[in-house]
Amino acid sequence: MGKHYIPNSAHKEEMLREIGFKSIEDLFSDVPKGFVKEFNLPEGKSEYEVFLEMNEIVNKNKTVLEMPTFLGAGAYFHYVPAHVKYLIERSEFITSYTPYQAEISQGMLQALFEYQSLIGELVGLEIVNASMYDWGTALGEAARMAARVKKKNKFVVPKHIHPERNMVLKTFVEGADIEIEYVKWNEKGQMDLEELKEKAKNAAGVYVELPNFFGIIEEQIKEIGEIAHENDALFVVGVDPTILGIIEAPGSLGADIVVGEASFLGSALNFGGPRAGIFATKNERALIRQMPGRIIGMTRDAEGKRAFVMTLQTREQHIRRAKATSNICSNEALVAVAAAIHLASLGPKGLKNLGEIILKNTAYFKKRLSEVAEIPFDAINFKDVPATFEIPYPIIHERLLERGIHGGFYLKPYFPELDESALLAVTETTRREWIDELVRNIGEIINEAEL
Amino acid sequence: MFRQAKWDEPLIFELSKPGRLGFTLPEPIEDIEVQIPEDLRRKSLELPEVSEPEVVKHYTRLSEMNYGVDSGIYPLGSCTMKYNPKINEEFANHPKVAFIHPYQDPRTVQGALQIMWELEQWLKEITGMDRFTLQPAAGANGEFTGVMIIRAYHLDRGEAQRNEIIVPDSAHGTNPASAAMAGFKVIEIPSNEQGMVDLEALENAVSEKTAGIMLTNPNTLGIFEEDILEIAKIVHKAGGLLYYDGANLNGILGKIRPGDMGFDVVHINLHKTFSTPHGGGGPGAGPVGVKKHLMDYLPVPLVEFDGEKYYLNYDLPKSIGKVKEFYGNFAVLVRALTYLKIMGRDGLREVAEIAVLNANYLTQKLKGTRGYELPHKELRKHEVVFSAEPMRKEMGVKALDVAKRLLDFGLHAPTIYFPLIVHEALMIEPTETVSKEELDAYVEALKRISEEAYTNPEIVKSAPHNTAVRRVDDVLAAKKPIITWRMYKELKKKGEVEY
Numbered sequence: 001m002g003k004h005y006i007p008n009s010a011h012k013e014e015m016l017r018e019i020g021f022k023s024i025e026d027l028f029s030d031v032p033k034g035f036v037k038e039f040n041l042p043e044g045k046s047e048y049e050v051f052l053e054m055n056e057i058v059n060k061n062k063t064v065l066e067m068p069t070f071l072g073a074g075a076y077f078h079y080v081p082a083h084v085k086y087l088i089e090r091s092e093f094i095t096s097y098t099p100y101q102a103e104i105s106q107g108m109l110q111a112l113f114e115y116q117s118l119i120g121e122l123v124g125l126e127i128v129n130a131s132m133y134d135w136g137t138a139l140g141e142a143a144r145m146a147a148r149v150k151k152k153n154k155f156v157v158p159k160h161i162h163p164e165r166n167m168v169l170k171t172f173v174e175g176a177d178i179e180i181e182y183v184k185w186n187e188k189g190q191m192d193l194e195e196l197k198e199k200a201k202n203a204a205g206v207y208v209e210l211p212n213f214f215g216i217i218e219e220q221i222k223e224i225g226e227i228a229h230e231n232d233a234l235f236v237v238g239v240d241p242t243i244l245g246i247i248e249a250p251g252s253l254g255a256d257i258v259v260g261e262a263s264f265l266g267s268a269l270n271f272g273g274p275r276a277g278i279f280a281t282k283n284e285r286a287l288i289r290q291m292p293g294r295i296i297g298m299t300r301d302a303e304g305k306r307a308f309v310m311t312l313q314t315r316e317q318h319i320r321r322a323k324a325t326s327n328i329c330s331n332e333a334l335v336a337v338a339a340a341i342h343l344a345s346l347g348p349k350g351l352k353n354l355g356e357i358i359l360k361n362t363a364y365f366k367k368r369l370s371e372v373a374e375i376p377f378d379a380i381n382f383k384d385v386p387a388t389f390e391i392p393y394p395i396i397h398e399r400l401l402e403r404g405i406h407g408g409f410y411l412k413p414y415f416p417e418l419d420e421s422a423l424l425a426v427t428e429t430t431r432r433e434w435i436d437e438l439v440r441n442i443g444e445i446i447n448e449a450e451l
Numbered sequence: 452m453f454r455q456a457k458w459d460e461p462l463i464f465e466l467s468k469p470g471r472l473g474f475t476l477p478e479p480i481e482d483i484e485v486q487i488p489e490d491l492r493r494k495s496l497e498l499p500e501v502s503e504p505e506v507v508k509h510y511t512r513l514s515e516m517n518y519g520v521d522s523g524i525y526p527l528g529s530c531t532m533k534y535n536p537k538i539n540e541e542f543a544n545h546p547k548v549a550f551i552h553p554y555q556d557p558r559t560v561q562g563a564l565q566i567m568w569e570l571e572q573w574l575k576e577i578t579g580m581d582r583f584t585l586q587p588a589a590g591a592n593g594e595f596t597g598v599m600i601i602r603a604y605h606l607d608r609g610e611a612q613r614n615e616i617i618v619p620d621s622a623h624g625t626n627p628a629s630a631a632m633a634g635f636k637v638i639e640i641p642s643n644e645q646g647m648v649d650l651e652a653l654e655n656a657v658s659e660k661t662a663g664i665m666l667t668n669p670n671t672l673g674i675f676e677e678d679i680l681e682i683a684k685i686v687h688k689a690g691g692l693l694y695y696d697g698a699n700l701n702g703i704l705g706k707i708r709p710g711d712m713g714f715d716v717v718h719i720n721l722h723k724t725f726s727t728p729h730g731g732g733g734p735g736a737g738p739v740g741v742k743k744h745l746m747d748y749l750p751v752p753l754v755e756f757d758g759e760k761y762y763l764n765y766d767l768p769k770s771i772g773k774v775k776e777f778y779g780n781f782a783v784l785v786r787a788l789t790y791l792k793i794m795g796r797d798g799l800r801e802v803a804e805i806a807v808l809n810a811n812y813l814t815q816k817l818k819g820t821r822g823y824e825l826p827h828k829e830l831r832k833h834e835v836v837f838s839a840e841p842m843r844k845e846m847g848v849k850a851l852d853v854a855k856r857l858l859d860f861g862l863h864a865p866t867i868y869f870p871l872i873v874h875e876a877l878m879i880e881p882t883e884t885v886s887k888e889e890l891d892a893y894v895e896a897l898k899r900i901s902e903e904a905y906t907n908p909e910i911v912k913s914a915p916h917n918t919a920v921r922r923v924d925d926v927l928a929a930k931k932p933i934i935t936w937r938m939y940k941e942l943k944k945k946g947e948v949e950y
Contacts, residue, residue, distance in 0.1 A: 272777025
């Protein structure tokens, strides 16, 4: 089946004859005998049959639209304007590839240049690449880049780094002999500066997240950057871009490299992917030369007209091979363009407004949560809020599910010192009734359990 | 005659008018005052202010200055730019796919887990591997995963001295780059005059330091490595493993399996072989499959099925960890499974057969045209590499010029200057989804360019003429980098840029 995608299925004999072959098998005469085999797979089906089958499968999922869901922890339910999806589904964009032929690919090149520019404005840095796979892989590349630039092999991160991201980081640095050092958090759920001062010695890079994994805004971010620089380390900041309408650009706070997650703008949750990693750095030769990924530049054409092209490619795998700054080839271009369109649509007021709404909703959520849980850290939260419960959290989680509510991310397996805590999150999409229901139900569940 | 749209479309920043909004947001639940410390508060933010209709017009115009698979033939060698079925998009964008969170309780995402599990079963049978991870986001991310698994395997067996990966000189650049990222020393071996792995060179390269070899089969010349069993024997005997770069799987799909050729690890590109769109550079997906002896090292989590329900298995103590957040590019996986179900056993085999027929048809039709030569053996699989070296020598017309001139006819160029072992390479991969007429038109265009090269070379050297912009100055782009709006503004203010 699927012959409707294969026009020449209807012309095999004719084409073979024209080029002097007797059969299709002749075209495979260079394959050693016995290699060709029958596969044990289902026969093809019509589009309608597959439509029914796939519908049945996807309908087994219960979405965040069908149950109030308080999951965050690195993936958030934001509403994406309808026109964003409409535009990135333009077939000229979605069915194209890496713009190797610049002249016929100006649309994608300019859109990616605009993505780089918009992110540059957000993070306050001049050099931005056209995307990495996601925040975690961008962080892995940042650690490797810091080690190359500083010729040192220690990378310092908070102990409260996102566990998922931490695992990606560890895999990425394994082959480069980079050692990861973890700095504990203080009573405010933020990086402990005294310990950082010790651990930053001989570091190639110091990393902090904004907001951090607990959803907390690290208030001493400038000081962290200063400690990094005092130790001749690069200061790497990981950001959720939706906070940057209300928080100062990391570049202005001392960051040498900014990584982050672009898909928080322009993309749906999609069960965690595709995503797109932000990667930005200062306009310094030593940094640019070590930068991973595709970079789009503005130039002119033969008639002097403005044009765009992939540039600074001598860093990349197709030219430098084993000596490239990274192996990345395909990136997440379309996800980046979606983020750009979403950002451009928000504009400066919209992004600020979005940040404020989330900040207020989080504050409200925290206040309500404190009716049924203890909030372990006194700090400013954005989206995620850690909460500690009197009874084992999995019991609450399970009973909430029975009542059609999805709770948060259980912290104990990753951070046992936080005991029966979970990370619960809200965004601009969260409704008051959802929070009411959550709090009421948690209260009931705890009461029932204590009886 | 082809004419691409030529909008003089400004940057989105240049369209900005104060006060315009492109989107409205809901009100906060309660208007609670939250004080952000003064020094952390955002001082200024220069984003464009544009309305929704302006945004839509802007990006629609940009899209009109872009060329995709839906625009015409896109025979970019090694990229498998096949048609992307639209039913795939319907499910990738389905609310039941879009609105699920990766940390949801497995009982609420049985459909998603079933998609991953089913896709794995298909891929196992197609490649002859025993287990798959769907986590890698792209081919290179898959390669990195694969070589990290090879590394973990040797370390686990107490063979830390195995720190060399062998790569043929015709390999994709990502192969040596991925091996180096995993900490391996890369040993490059030459190809023989047939364009295949030189067995003698391989014999000399293997040693007790060999961790493995990375191979593409059919290779980047589109040639099937006939000695694959011999290669496998040499590498395995030396204690190394075989890595299969699946970039070219389309040439053997549904007929021949890497697992039967002796490969221990494979990655495949769902955005190439399994019809998911390339998105202007991504997202793709690069699942990695392994034979039994490497299963313990796969990234976490794996998707399991106990006969009743699907679940995520994190219990792999020897796992290399994670190579990407969550479970990979899930929406891409949805597209690939939709495609596989439609194609089935019979359809997949047809893919390889017609892809190979199309490549050989084009080879035979173009062969003998003045200015192009066909190095190495004639019989190809899914792609063919011609050389424009005679044209360059005789008339100064290079592969780059040929590529640019093709654009003038509304045809996408082949991959050029790759593989590195062919001078002035034109690497053409038509795929199975183009028609005979499109192939004929492509050959005609290449013949016409040859004629022009020998009669009016200027028209080729100054191409393209019919695209949104004329030949782009990439030397200037590298010499005077302008990467962002803020860089541009600075230079413009200083009067250092006129475009």
